[in-house]
Amino acid sequence: MGARETINEIVALDDKIAKLREQFATFSGSERASVLGEIFKEEIRKLGDRDALKPKLFRVIEMLSELDVSDAPRILGQGLEHDNPDLRMLCADGLVEIGGDGIDRLMPLVEEALSSGGPKAEEMPFVVAELDDPKVGKILMRFLELKDINAVAAAIQALAERCEASALPSLKKLEKDKRMVTYDDGCDEGEQCTIGELAKDAIEMIESEEEE
Numbered sequence: 001m002g003a004r005e006t007i008n009e010i011v012a013l014d015d016k017i018a019k020l021r022e023q024f025a026t027f028s029g030s031e032r033a034s035v036l037g038e039i040f041k042e043e044i045r046k047l048g049d050r051d052a053l054k055p056k057l058f059r060v061i062e063m064l065s066e067l068d069v070s071d072a073p074r075i076l077g078q079g080l081e082h083d084n085p086d087l088r089m090l091c092a093d094g095l096v097e098i099g100g101d102g103i104d105r106l107m108p109l110v111e112e113a114l115s116s117g118g119p120k121a122e123e124m125p126f127v128v129a130e131l132d133d134p135k136v137g138k139i140l141m142r143f144l145e146l147k148d149i150n151a152v153a154a155a156i157q158a159l160a161e162r163c164e165a166s167a168l169p170s171l172k173k174l175e176k177d178k179r180m181v182t183y184d185d186g187c188d189e190g191e192q193c194t195i196g197e198l199a200k201d202a203i204e205m206i207e208s209e210e211e212e
Contacts, residue, residue, distance in 0.1 A: 049083035
Protein backbone atom coordinates (compact mmCIF):
# COMPACT_ATOMS: atom_id res chain seq x y z
CA MET A 1 0.00 0.00 0.00
CA GLY A 2 1.42 3.38 -1.03
CA ALA A 3 1.40 6.64 0.90
CA ARG A 4 -1.77 7.97 -0.78
CA GLU A 5 -3.66 4.75 -0.19
CA THR A 6 -2.51 4.71 3.43
CA ILE A 7 -3.76 8.24 4.18
CA ASN A 8 -7.04 7.52 2.41
CA GLU A 9 -7.48 4.46 4.62
CA ILE A 10 -6.76 6.55 7.74
CA VAL A 11 -9.32 9.20 6.72
CA ALA A 12 -11.90 6.51 5.98
CA LEU A 13 -11.35 5.00 9.44
CA ASP A 14 -11.67 8.44 11.05
CA ASP A 15 -14.99 8.95 9.28
CA LYS A 16 -16.19 5.53 10.43
CA ILE A 17 -15.17 6.25 14.04
CA ALA A 18 -17.01 9.59 13.95
CA LYS A 19 -20.19 7.90 12.71
CA LEU A 20 -19.91 5.13 15.31
CA ARG A 21 -19.49 7.70 18.07
CA GLU A 22 -22.58 9.51 16.83
CA GLN A 23 -24.46 6.21 16.92
CA PHE A 24 -23.17 5.46 20.44
CA ALA A 25 -24.40 8.88 21.58
CA THR A 26 -27.99 7.89 20.72
CA PHE A 27 -28.04 5.49 23.68
CA SER A 28 -28.92 6.82 27.11
CA GLY A 29 -26.15 8.16 29.32
CA SER A 30 -26.70 5.44 31.90
CA GLU A 31 -26.48 2.70 29.26
CA ARG A 32 -23.28 4.15 27.81
CA ALA A 33 -21.77 4.45 31.29
CA SER A 34 -22.73 0.86 32.10
CA VAL A 35 -21.09 -0.53 28.95
CA LEU A 36 -17.97 1.61 29.29
CA GLY A 37 -17.74 0.71 32.99
CA GLU A 38 -17.85 -3.00 32.23
CA ILE A 39 -15.08 -2.67 29.63
CA PHE A 40 -13.04 -0.50 31.99
CA LYS A 41 -13.24 -3.09 34.76
CA GLU A 42 -12.34 -5.91 32.38
CA GLU A 43 -9.29 -4.06 31.11
CA ILE A 44 -7.88 -2.92 34.47
CA ARG A 45 -8.41 -6.39 35.91
CA LYS A 46 -5.90 -7.68 33.34
CA LEU A 47 -3.51 -4.74 33.75
CA GLY A 48 -0.28 -5.24 35.67
CA ASP A 49 1.38 -2.47 37.64
CA ARG A 50 4.12 -2.11 35.01
CA ASP A 51 2.07 -2.86 31.88
CA ALA A 52 1.70 -0.29 29.12
CA LEU A 53 -1.85 0.93 28.65
CA LYS A 54 -3.65 -0.39 25.59
CA PRO A 55 -5.41 1.96 23.13
CA LYS A 56 -8.71 0.44 24.25
CA LEU A 57 -8.25 1.86 27.75
CA PHE A 58 -7.34 5.29 26.41
CA ARG A 59 -10.53 5.34 24.34
CA VAL A 60 -12.76 4.13 27.18
CA ILE A 61 -11.37 6.67 29.66
CA GLU A 62 -11.72 9.45 27.09
CA MET A 63 -15.36 8.54 26.48
CA LEU A 64 -16.10 8.27 30.19
CA SER A 65 -14.69 11.75 30.78
CA GLU A 66 -17.10 13.09 28.16
CA LEU A 67 -20.18 11.55 29.77
CA ASP A 68 -22.46 13.84 31.76
CA VAL A 69 -23.68 11.14 34.15
CA SER A 70 -22.98 10.55 37.84
CA ASP A 71 -21.48 7.09 37.27
CA ALA A 72 -18.57 8.38 35.16
CA PRO A 73 -16.52 9.85 38.06
CA ARG A 74 -17.17 6.77 40.18
CA ILE A 75 -15.89 4.47 37.44
CA LEU A 76 -12.76 6.52 36.82
CA GLY A 77 -12.24 6.73 40.58
CA GLN A 78 -11.66 2.99 40.63
CA GLY A 79 -8.59 3.55 38.47
CA LEU A 80 -7.06 5.77 41.15
CA GLU A 81 -6.70 2.70 43.37
CA HIS A 82 -4.82 0.61 40.80
CA ASP A 83 -1.10 -0.12 41.19
CA ASN A 84 -0.36 1.01 37.63
CA PRO A 85 0.83 4.66 37.79
CA ASP A 86 0.00 5.35 34.13
CA LEU A 87 -3.59 4.26 34.70
CA ARG A 88 -3.86 6.43 37.80
CA MET A 89 -2.56 9.43 35.87
CA LEU A 90 -4.91 8.87 32.94
CA CYS A 91 -7.94 8.46 35.22
CA ALA A 92 -6.93 11.58 37.14
CA ASP A 93 -6.78 13.51 33.86
CA GLY A 94 -10.25 12.22 33.00
CA LEU A 95 -11.59 13.38 36.36
CA VAL A 96 -10.04 16.82 35.87
CA GLU A 97 -11.85 16.97 32.53
CA ILE A 98 -15.14 16.09 34.23
CA GLY A 99 -14.56 18.74 36.88
CA GLY A 100 -13.70 21.40 34.33
CA ASP A 101 -16.96 23.27 34.91
CA GLY A 102 -16.71 23.02 38.69
CA ILE A 103 -16.11 20.51 41.41
CA ASP A 104 -19.74 19.60 42.14
CA ARG A 105 -19.79 16.56 39.83
CA LEU A 106 -16.74 15.16 41.62
CA MET A 107 -17.96 15.73 45.17
CA PRO A 108 -19.42 12.22 45.67
CA LEU A 109 -16.00 10.82 44.76
CA VAL A 110 -14.25 13.38 47.00
CA GLU A 111 -16.48 12.40 49.94
CA GLU A 112 -15.79 8.73 49.22
CA ALA A 113 -12.04 9.37 49.28
CA LEU A 114 -12.30 11.31 52.53
CA SER A 115 -14.24 8.44 54.12
CA SER A 116 -12.12 5.58 52.84
CA GLY A 117 -8.59 6.97 52.95
CA GLY A 118 -6.05 4.87 51.10
CA PRO A 119 -4.91 5.27 47.49
CA LYS A 120 -7.99 7.18 46.39
CA ALA A 121 -7.48 9.75 49.14
CA GLU A 122 -3.82 10.05 48.14
CA GLU A 123 -4.69 10.81 44.51
CA MET A 124 -7.79 13.01 44.86
CA PRO A 125 -5.99 16.10 46.27
CA PHE A 126 -4.02 16.38 43.04
CA VAL A 127 -7.19 16.07 40.97
CA VAL A 128 -9.00 18.68 43.07
CA ALA A 129 -6.02 21.04 42.95
CA GLU A 130 -6.27 21.20 39.15
CA LEU A 131 -9.81 22.61 39.22
CA ASP A 132 -10.72 26.26 38.90
CA ASP A 133 -13.33 26.43 41.64
CA PRO A 134 -13.47 28.68 44.72
CA LYS A 135 -14.30 25.68 46.94
CA VAL A 136 -11.03 23.87 46.16
CA GLY A 137 -8.99 25.31 49.06
CA LYS A 138 -11.52 24.30 51.73
CA ILE A 139 -11.90 20.85 50.26
CA LEU A 140 -8.14 20.25 50.21
CA MET A 141 -7.90 21.35 53.84
CA ARG A 142 -10.32 18.57 54.77
CA PHE A 143 -7.71 16.06 53.59
CA LEU A 144 -5.27 17.52 56.14
CA GLU A 145 -7.50 16.15 58.91
CA LEU A 146 -7.30 12.52 57.80
CA LYS A 147 -5.42 9.82 59.74
CA ASP A 148 -3.94 8.54 56.47
CA ILE A 149 -0.58 10.32 56.47
CA ASN A 150 -0.01 9.74 52.76
CA ALA A 151 -3.28 11.53 52.01
CA VAL A 152 -2.26 14.35 54.35
CA ALA A 153 1.10 14.62 52.57
CA ALA A 154 -0.66 14.73 49.20
CA ALA A 155 -2.96 17.50 50.40
CA ILE A 156 0.00 19.51 51.70
CA GLN A 157 1.72 19.33 48.33
CA ALA A 158 -1.49 20.15 46.46
CA LEU A 159 -2.04 23.23 48.62
CA ALA A 160 1.57 24.30 48.10
CA GLU A 161 1.30 23.90 44.33
CA ARG A 162 -1.80 26.08 44.33
CA CYS A 163 -0.13 28.56 46.71
CA GLU A 164 -3.36 28.44 48.70
CA ALA A 165 -2.91 31.28 51.20
CA SER A 166 -6.16 30.42 52.99
CA ALA A 167 -4.55 27.14 54.07
CA LEU A 168 -1.69 28.76 56.01
CA PRO A 169 -3.39 28.52 59.45
CA SER A 170 -4.17 24.82 58.87
CA LEU A 171 -0.65 24.11 57.65
CA LYS A 172 0.91 25.89 60.61
CA LYS A 173 -0.97 23.54 62.94
CA LEU A 174 0.99 20.69 61.36
CA GLU A 175 4.46 22.21 61.74
CA LYS A 176 5.28 20.05 64.80
CA ASP A 177 3.66 16.89 63.44
CA LYS A 178 6.27 14.11 63.84
CA ARG A 179 4.52 11.45 61.77
CA MET A 180 6.94 10.03 59.22
CA VAL A 181 6.09 9.70 55.57
CA THR A 182 7.96 8.55 52.48
CA TYR A 183 6.98 11.03 49.84
CA ASP A 184 9.10 11.37 46.71
CA ASP A 185 8.02 14.91 45.84
CA GLY A 186 8.58 16.28 49.31
CA CYS A 187 11.52 14.28 50.71
CA ASP A 188 14.97 13.41 49.46
CA GLU A 189 14.79 10.30 47.30
CA GLY A 190 14.78 7.13 49.36
CA GLU A 191 14.40 8.98 52.67
CA GLN A 192 11.55 9.78 54.99
CA CYS A 193 10.51 13.11 56.39
CA THR A 194 7.85 14.28 58.78
CA ILE A 195 4.47 15.79 58.03
CA GLY A 196 5.74 18.83 59.92
CA GLU A 197 8.68 19.23 57.55
CA LEU A 198 6.39 18.99 54.55
CA ALA A 199 4.06 21.57 56.09
CA LYS A 200 6.95 23.98 56.73
CA ASP A 201 8.11 23.67 53.13
CA ALA A 202 4.57 24.34 51.91
CA ILE A 203 4.24 27.39 54.16
CA GLU A 204 7.51 28.81 52.86
CA MET A 205 6.42 28.27 49.26
CA ILE A 206 3.05 29.93 49.79
CA GLU A 207 4.46 32.86 51.77
CA SER A 208 7.22 33.50 49.23
CA GLU A 209 4.61 33.57 46.47
CA GLU A 210 2.55 36.10 48.43
CA GLU A 211 5.57 38.38 48.78
CA GLU A 212 6.19 38.55 45.05
